[in-house]
Amino acid sequence: MSWIDQIPAAARAYLETNRLDEVECVIADFPGIARGKAVPAAKWERQQYFHLPNSIFFQTITGDWAEAATDGFTEPDMTLRPDLSTATAAPWTVDGTLQVIHDAYDMAGNPIGLAPRNVLKRVVELYRAQGWTPIVAPEMEFYLVAKNTDPATEIMPMMGRTGRPAAARQAYSMTAVDEYGPVIDDIYEYAEIQGIEIDGIAQEGGAGQLEINLRHGDPVKLADDVFFFKRLIREAALKHDCFATFMAKPIEGEPGSAMHIHHSVLDAAGRNIFCGEGGTETPEFFHFVGGLQRHLPAAIAVMAPYVNSYRRYVRNHAAPINLEWGRDNRTTGLRVPVSTPEARRIENRLPGMDCNPYLCIAASLACGYLGMINRLEPTPMFEGDAYQSEAEIPYSLSDALDLFEEATELHEILGKDFARVYSIVKRTENEEFLQVISPWEREHLLLNV
Incomplete structure (x- = not known):
C-alpha cells in the first residue's frame, strides 16, 4: 500500500x-x-x-x-x-x-517515555485496559496582539479593521469578532485544508482574546489538533501583521487564557459511564471528580508549566482558584456543563493555554483515572460563587513543583522517568527566571530600599 x-x-x-x-x-x-x-x-x-x-x-x-x-x-x-x-x-x-x-x-x-505524545498514549492505554475509552474536548483561548519585537515593551492589543485597538470586556460580541475577521477567515480556511474540525469560535473577555472549541473525540487525536492548531493560528496572524499568543497571562489587567478540557468516558459498548439508569450520575462520575480534586494540586505543574502561568489564577478574574465542583457554575474549578444525561461530561477549568496539550490532557486524565480506580469520593457539590471559597491550588511554579515531586501515584501513571526529567527541566527554568530583574523591581526598589 x-x-x-x-x-x-x-x-x-x-x-x-x-x-x-x-x-x-x-x-x-x-x-x-x-x-x-x-x-x-x-x-x-x-x-x-x-x-x-x-x-x-x-x-x-x-x-x-x-x-x-x-x-x-x-x-x-x-x-x-x-x-x-x-x-x-x-x-x-x-x-x-x-x-x-x-x-x-x-x-x-x-x-521513549519522555516524549509527550507517548506519555498521553500511556495514560489512554491504562483506560483501555479497564475497558474504558476516554473522550476529551479542549477549548483554546488565545490573544491576537500587535507585533511585539522588543521584550521590554508591554504587549498591546492588535489593531482591528476599523483602525482602533481591540477592546476588552466584549465577551461574545460578534462586532468584536468582526474586528479581526480577516485573521479568523484564514484560520477557518487553514483548518479546513488541514482537516481540523472547529466546533465554534467566540470573543472572550480580554482585548483581542478569542476562544476556539474543538469537537470532542480521541485524546491523542485532539492533542495532535491543538499542537497543529497553535502553529496554524500563529501563521494566520502573521499573514495579517499581528501576533497570536498562547501565554497564560500576556496582558496586565486582562483575563488569562485557558485550555479547558471536557472529559467523558465510554464503556466497551460505547455508552457514557457517567450516565446511569434513568440518566442519573454514576459512581464513576463522582469518582472521576474525586480524583481530580485529590490529584490536581500536584498536576498543576503540568497544566500551568511556567512562572507566567500563575499570574492567571486571580480571584474573580475568569480563572478558578479552587477545586470545587458544580453544575453549570463557571466559578468552580470543575464544572458540569448543561447537557443531556448521555452527553454528561466534566470540565476541568484549571489548565492554561500555555500548556503542552499532550501532557496536560494526560495529567488531567490521570487524575480522573486514579479517582475511578481508587473510588475516591468528591466533596459535596458547591452552590453559589466559588470564588468566595478557599484557594486550593499552588500560586507559584516552585510550589507546584514541590507538590508534583511528592505525587508518586501520579508518577506511576505518567511514567517515573518522565516525572523526574520534567521536574528537573522546570526547576531549571524557574531558576533562570529568578536571575531576571523585572521593571517592577527597578521601579519600586531601585531608590526606595
Whole structure:
C-alpha cells in the first residue's frame, strides 16, 4: 500500500492540487514546540524513520539545558517513526508541504517515555485496559496582539479593521469578532485544508482574546489538533501583521487564557459511564471528580508549566482558584456543563493555554483515572460563587513543583522517568527566571530600599 493511501482524506485532497515539495517530520518537546527535520519529498518517499537526540527533552523554554541525563550528557539518538494518520497540509507555505507527527522509540523499539505524545498514549492505554475509552474536548483561548519585537515593551492589543485597538470586556460580541475577521477567515480556511474540525469560535473577555472549541473525540487525536492548531493560528496572524499568543497571562489587567478540557468516558459498548439508569450520575462520575480534586494540586505543574502561568489564577478574574465542583457554575474549578444525561461530561477549568496539550490532557486524565480506580469520593457539590471559597491550588511554579515531586501515584501513571526529567527541566527554568530583574523591581526598589 502506498503511503498516500494511508494519510487522511484532507491531506490527499491537498496533494491533488499541490505538488508535494517537502515533508516536515515533527515531534513535540516539553513546551509543545515542534522539533524535527524538513525532508525533500523524494527522500521522504524512501525514508521510513529518522533520528534525533533525546536531549530535545532536556531543553528549557529558553534553549538552555537541564542536567537530567542519568548516564552523562551523551545525547544518544532516538528513532522517530511517522504516524501517517497525522499527515496534514501546511497551507501557508509557498510550495506544497505536509506535516507529519512522529513517535519516538529507542534503538530496541521501545517507546521513549519522555516524549509527550507517548506519555498521553500511556495514560489512554491504562483506560483501555479497564475497558474504558476516554473522550476529551479542549477549548483554546488565545490573544491576537500587535507585533511585539522588543521584550521590554508591554504587549498591546492588535489593531482591528476599523483602525482602533481591540477592546476588552466584549465577551461574545460578534462586532468584536468582526474586528479581526480577516485573521479568523484564514484560520477557518487553514483548518479546513488541514482537516481540523472547529466546533465554534467566540470573543472572550480580554482585548483581542478569542476562544476556539474543538469537537470532542480521541485524546491523542485532539492533542495532535491543538499542537497543529497553535502553529496554524500563529501563521494566520502573521499573514495579517499581528501576533497570536498562547501565554497564560500576556496582558496586565486582562483575563488569562485557558485550555479547558471536557472529559467523558465510554464503556466497551460505547455508552457514557457517567450516565446511569434513568440518566442519573454514576459512581464513576463522582469518582472521576474525586480524583481530580485529590490529584490536581500536584498536576498543576503540568497544566500551568511556567512562572507566567500563575499570574492567571486571580480571584474573580475568569480563572478558578479552587477545586470545587458544580453544575453549570463557571466559578468552580470543575464544572458540569448543561447537557443531556448521555452527553454528561466534566470540565476541568484549571489548565492554561500555555500548556503542552499532550501532557496536560494526560495529567488531567490521570487524575480522573486514579479517582475511578481508587473510588475516591468528591466533596459535596458547591452552590453559589466559588470564588468566595478557599484557594486550593499552588500560586507559584516552585510550589507546584514541590507538590508534583511528592505525587508518586501520579508518577506511576505518567511514567517515573518522565516525572523526574520534567521536574528537573522546570526547576531549571524557574531558576533562570529568578536571575531576571523585572521593571517592577527597578521601579519600586531601585531608590526606595
